[in-house]
Amino acid sequence: MHNFQPKTLFLGKNIVYLPSCHSTNDIAAEKIQNESIFDGTVVITSDQTAGRGQRGNSWEALPGQNITMSVILKPDFLSASSQFQLNIAVSLGVHDFLSRYIPEGLSIKWPNDIYVGNRKMGGILIENTLAGSRISHAIAGIGLNINQLSFSDSKAISLRLATRQDEFDLEQLIGDLCVSLEKYYLQLKNGHAATQKKQYLQHLFRYQENHYFKKDGIRFIGKIVDIASNGMLMIEVDGIIEHFDFKEVSFEI
Known part of the structure; x- marks a missing residue:
C-alpha cells in the first residue's frame, strides 16, 4: 500500500508505510519531533491497532481493508485562532474524493465525520502544533471504511457497502484522496477560506434542519x-x- 505516486505537487510524494502500528497520528507526531519531515508526508498503515477519533473514541478497522493514514502539513500561513479552517479544508477534500463514488446522501457531520445517510463511513482527527500564534505543523489523521463488510456498530458503513461494488484498490484510492486533499489545502492557502466555509455548510449533516x-x-x-x-x-x-x-x-x- 505504498508503491504509488499520486498526481500531486507535494502531498503524498513522501510515503511512510508501516504494515502495522498503534496510531498513524502518533507515528507522524514522533517523526515531527525527531526528524526533518517533508510537507505533505503521508503515514499509512494496513493495520492500525489503536486508532483514535474525536472525543477519545476508538476507531474500528479490520487489517488491510480500509484507509488508515495521517498527512503531515506545515500550515504556517494559518493563525492559531483559524485552526478550524484546516478542518474544513481537509473535510472537503475527503468529501470531494468520496463524492465520485457516492453522488447522493454523503455529508460531513460536525466537526469532521463522514456520513452516508445516518451511518458513519469515516472520521478525521486533526492535531496541531503551535509556534507562537501560528500553526507550525498539523497532522490530519483520516480513517475511511472502504472494503470492510461487517462492523460491530450497526451505524457504521463502508464504501463497498454503500456502493455495492466489488473490492476497491486501496492504493488507487489513496492516490486519488491525496489529489483531493491537496486541492482543498492549496485553495485554503490561497485565501479561499470563506468559499470553503460555504461549501462546508452546504455539505453539513442536518444543516438547517x-x-x-x-x-x-x-x-x-x-x-x-x-x-x-x-x-x-x-x-x-x-x-x-x-x-x-x-x-x-x-x-x-
Whole structure:
C-alpha cells in the first residue's frame, strides 16, 4: 500500500508505510519531533491497532481493508485562532474524493465525520502544533471504511457497502484522496477560506434542519444555523442561537 505516486505537487510524494502500528497520528507526531519531515508526508498503515477519533473514541478497522493514514502539513500561513479552517479544508477534500463514488446522501457531520445517510463511513482527527500564534505543523489523521463488510456498530458503513461494488484498490484510492486533499489545502492557502466555509455548510449533516441533540444528558430540539470562526457549532434553540464546543453537545441519531 505504498508503491504509488499520486498526481500531486507535494502531498503524498513522501510515503511512510508501516504494515502495522498503534496510531498513524502518533507515528507522524514522533517523526515531527525527531526528524526533518517533508510537507505533505503521508503515514499509512494496513493495520492500525489503536486508532483514535474525536472525543477519545476508538476507531474500528479490520487489517488491510480500509484507509488508515495521517498527512503531515506545515500550515504556517494559518493563525492559531483559524485552526478550524484546516478542518474544513481537509473535510472537503475527503468529501470531494468520496463524492465520485457516492453522488447522493454523503455529508460531513460536525466537526469532521463522514456520513452516508445516518451511518458513519469515516472520521478525521486533526492535531496541531503551535509556534507562537501560528500553526507550525498539523497532522490530519483520516480513517475511511472502504472494503470492510461487517462492523460491530450497526451505524457504521463502508464504501463497498454503500456502493455495492466489488473490492476497491486501496492504493488507487489513496492516490486519488491525496489529489483531493491537496486541492482543498492549496485553495485554503490561497485565501479561499470563506468559499470553503460555504461549501462546508452546504455539505453539513442536518444543516438547517430541526433535530434532537443532547447536552449534559438532556435532550433538546435545535437547528444548526452556522459554524463560528473558532469551530463552535451554532444551534438555534427556541429562537436563541447557542454556541457548542466539540465535547459539549452530541447528535441524537
